[in-house]
Amino acid sequence: MRYQSFSLRQKTALTWWNRSELAGYDGLICDGSVRSGKTLSMSVGFLLWSMTRFDGEQFAICGKTIEALRRNVTDLLPKWLEGIYTFQERRSENRITVTGNGRQNTYYLFGGKDESSYTLIQGMTLAGVLLDEAALMPRSFVEQALARCSVEGSKFWFNCNPAGPDHWFYTEWVKRCGEKHLLHLHFTMEDNPSLSRQVRERYERMYSGVFYDRYVRGLWVSADGLVYDGFDPARHVSDQLPETEGRCYVSVDYGTRNPTVFLLWQREKSGERWICRKEYCWDGRKRRRQKTDGEYAEDLQLFLTGYNLQTVIVDPSAASFITELRKNGLPVQAADNRVLDGIRSVSGLLREGKLLFSRECTQTIQEFRSYVWDEDAAAAGVDRPVKEHDHCMDAVRYFVSTVLMRAQARVRRRPERL
């Protein structure tokens, strides 16, 4: 690994445990912007500390899931510490043995969100815990992991991106770092010397609203008010649509008692925008008549007349409707329904001006103006939009997460395969 010279904050995360003025702290919290070098400097610091201070002990390295942990941390450790320590991993046992300078310690991998992790960590005796993305783990798991640290001199190492100001990790740990004897370092993208200005600016363009405040500025701010505060009819709605490519996608939010929505999407021919050309909404309650799966499938065929369909992306919970569409010979894909990731992607695309809606999509435009964050949920530390007038919003999100974001992820992965 070729390091760029470390920033001051990165140096502190690496060496605080070995500096007389800071060594008395019982742990370290690094929070702040995305891509700011928290994980790298903290993980290397954790390994240096544990391998210098202990021999023959056990440690836990935890991520949101084991998969995410491997991708972001443990698969990279041998590269990050090349020539200093030797790593031997038993993947089936989620265990890594690290050897160097005549010492050997064992590191167990846990995914806070993986069901089995909570029970597995319960019986252990640990000399230290590293929690990567601590705010994304269940509180019970984090508390259990910390309770296992009974070895003299053990320390806690946390890092995360900010969430809302009522999130338990902020109120219990970040705000109370003084009384808990924890060193708190707030990172920004400037702390990562390997980020070029262009890349930093790209990240700044990717986020808007609450996500900008959290992921770019690194602040613990609440999600309140409009979910899509960057939606601007002057910029995102038009009567005159540009010329589009032939094929289309349809995204579907399906309800038996709630409304059903279809949105039809096409790509701009000479440009990067995706156009939502038309919508279909049926509110069975308002119209006092529910439709059957068969009727909805017929309506969809009608909706598609004259268009060259690529795929229908359907609300993953609509199993019976998916079956009905397949029976009708339509290519169907279950939608990616991760709400917050989806909202973040839609906000980013709106900010970049990559989504355009036909003025005919009146229901969708209306929902953009009324789709708000749930204040009660926010007070309990949870980010969630109010589940009302959200059917077109769900269909927009399904299209963006399932078609556009997956395509972007494929493009990003390609160079690594070469």
Ligand SMILES: Nc1ncnc2c1ncn2[C@@H]1O[C@H](COP(=O)(O)OP(=O)(O)OP(=O)(O)O)[C@@H](O)[C@H]1O
């Ligand atoms: N001093 C450095 N030298 C070289 N590369 C670095 C340095 N600091 C960070 N990087 C690289 O920058 C990228 C982002 O760093 P890292 O994953 O540690 O950030 P993060 O703050 O944990 O981000 P996120 O919040 O998105 O998890 C990584 O690819 C990392 O290897």
Ligand SMILES: [Mg+2]
């Ligand atoms: Mg990280």
